[in-house]
Structure formats: C-alpha cells, structure tokens
Amino acid sequence: MRRAHRALRSRTARVGFGVVGMLLLVAAVGPPLAPYGAEECALMAELAPPGAAHWLGADPDGCDIFSRMLHGARLSVLVGLIVVLVSSALGTAVGLAAGLRGGAVDAALMFVLEVFQAFPGFLIALAIVATAPRPSVGLVIGALCVSGWVGYARLVRGQAMVLRDAEFVTAARAQGFGPVTIALRHVLPNLMGPLVVQATFGLAGAILAEAGLSFLGLGVPPGTPSWGAMLHQGRSYLLVAPWLSVYPGVAIAVTVLGFNLLGDALSDALDPRRAAGSGTV
Numbered sequence: 001m002r003r004a005h006r007a008l009r010s011r012t013a014r015v016g017f018g019v020v021g022m023l024l025l026v027a028a029v030g031p032p033l034a035p036y037g038a039e040e041c042a043l044m045a046e047l048a049p050p051g052a053a054h055w056l057g058a059d060p061d062g063c064d065i066f067s068r069m070l071h072g073a074r075l076s077v078l079v080g081l082i083v084v085l086v087s088s089a090l091g092t093a094v095g096l097a098a099g100l101r102g103g104a105v106d107a108a109l110m111f112v113l114e115v116f117q118a119f120p121g122f123l124i125a126l127a128i129v130a131t132a133p134r135p136s137v138g139l140v141i142g143a144l145c146v147s148g149w150v151g152y153a154r155l156v157r158g159q160a161m162v163l164r165d166a167e168f169v170t171a172a173r174a175q176g177f178g179p180v181t182i183a184l185r186h187v188l189p190n191l192m193g194p195l196v197v198q199a200t201f202g203l204a205g206a207i208l209a210e211a212g213l214s215f216l217g218l219g220v221p222p223g224t225p226s227w228g229a230m231l232h233q234g235r236s237y238l239l240v241a242p243w244l245s246v247y248p249g250v251a252i253a254v255t256v257l258g259f260n261l262l263g264d265a266l267s268d269a270l271d272p273r274r275a276a277g278s279g280t281v
Contacts, residue, residue: 013265019258027077030070038071038225047241057243071225076207083144083206084199091152096183099160121147129218193270204259
C-alpha cells in the first residue's frame with residue numbers, strides 16, 4: 001500500500017489523474033452546459049474568430065467550436081469506454097481459456113491471435129469502415145473491437161499460464177472446483193492489476209483511433225461532433241482560421257497524454273517488480 005501511495009502521488013500521476021478526471025467531468029456535464037447545440041449553426045458566424053459570442057471561434061458552417069468540443073468529448077469517452085469494455089471482456093475470456101487449458105485449445109487460440117497480430121489493428125478497423133455502406137458510431141466501435149481484444153488475450157494468457165500451477169489453484173482443483181470457477185474466482189482476481197493498466201492504455205488508443213478514422217472521413221457520420229472530424233474540417237482553413245484545427249488537435253494530444261501518464265503511474269503502483277527495480281520499498 002505504501003508503494004502504491006507513493007507511485008500515485010508522483011507528478012506524472014497527478015497530471016494523468018487531472019487530465020483524465022477533467023475529461024470525464026467534461027464528458028458527463030459539458031454537453032448540457034454548452035452555450036450552443038452540437039448542430040446549432042448561424043450563417044452570420046461563419047469562420048468567426050474566438051470572441052465573446054464564440055469563445056473558441058466558429059467553423060465554416062457557423063457552428064460554435066466550444067460547444068462541439070464539449071459534445072465531442074462525450075463521444076470520445078463513450079467510444080473509448082465501450083471499446084475497452086468489449087475488448088477486455090473478450091480478450092480476457094480467450095486468454096483464460098488458452099492459458100488454463102493449454103494443449104490443443106491453446107494452440108488453436110494462439111493461431112487466431114497470430115493471424116490478427118499479423119496486421120496493424122488500425123488497418124483492420126480502416127478496412128472494415130471503408131467497406132461499409134455508410135459510417136456510424138456503432139460501426140466504428142465494432143471495427144475497433146475486432147482487433148482490440150488481441151492485446152488483452154495475450155496478456156491474460158501469459159499471466160494465466162503462470163498462475164495455473166500456483167498452490168492456491170492446485171488446492172482449488174483438489175477441492176473439486178470446476179475450471180470456470182477456478183478461472184473466475186481464483187485466477188481472474190489476480191489479473192486485475194495488469195488488466196487495469198492495459199485498459200488505461202487501451203482507452204488512449206481507442207480515442208486516438210476513433211479520431212484518426214474520423215479525420216479520414218471514415219468514422220462518425222457527417223455532422224456528428226467528433227474531434228477527429230473537426231480536425232479534418234479545419235485542415236482546409238489552416239491559413240485563414242487556424243483555430244479550427246488547433247483546439248481539437250490539442251484536445252486529442254492532451255487526452256492521449258493524460259491516459260498514458262495515468263497508465264504509467266498505475267503500472268508502477270500495481271507492478272511490484274517495477275517498484276523494486278526503482279528502489280521503492
């Protein structure tokens with residue numbers, strides 16, 4: 001507990017917690033408090049610079065950038081959370097089955113993992129959304145989940161292979177517990193630390209991937225407030241209205257940085273080997 005307390009009180013941990021906490025707060029209460037609706041536009045405000053009426057300026061359609069940024073934060077958090085929840089659940093199930101059963105089951109599941117790892121996850125998602133008849137948020141989430149589970153499965157498999165010969169697992173088998181009970185009650189609780197760290201980094205990756213797909217015009221439907229779509233729209237006005245790209249770009253960068261810093265802090269707090277290597281007692 002002392003090691004965890006020290007690790008989580010580090011400067012990087014405070015920055016990561018602050019950024020992530022602010023993002024979650026904005027996603028929860030920001031859209032209802034936005035001065036304008038996500039699709040509320042005024043023709044007279046086209047490309048209006050930052051000012052009293054539009055704090056961060058307006059886009060070519062006259063929509064308030066600050067309001068769309070608030071709505072985009074909720075979309076980013078929603079996509080990231082759903083992708084991480086689905087991917088971690090599927091990857092954990094596959095990893096537990098492969099690591100605890102071994103043999104032919106492990107060989108078959110590892111073959112599937114190798115097939116998915118042969119292609120970058122973003123390219124798989126890009127291929128899926130590019131062949132769809134029309135973009136949608138659900139399609140983006142599904143495309144990111146197709147390859148997002150692989151990292152969780154490999155992590156859980158490696159940890160489960162170590163734990164399956166532990167004394168408490170052997171004792172559970174001797175008491176007559178089935179494989180499902182052993183996996184859920186005895187093995188999975190010991191994997192929560194690495195899974196939490198992996199999920200933290202996964203949130204950053206999912207948010208960045210959604211922004212990348214939307215920037216390419218293959219993510220959310222047109223008009224949906226997305227940081228990536230706003231960045232795509234602003235690239236044609238960099239010389240006359242740079243605020244169109246600066247604000248969503250900074251939001252994406254700060255969000256990803258915050259989750260990565262938080263993941264590093266959690267890794268230090270939950271991994272005793274890293275703490276021992278750093279001299280923490």
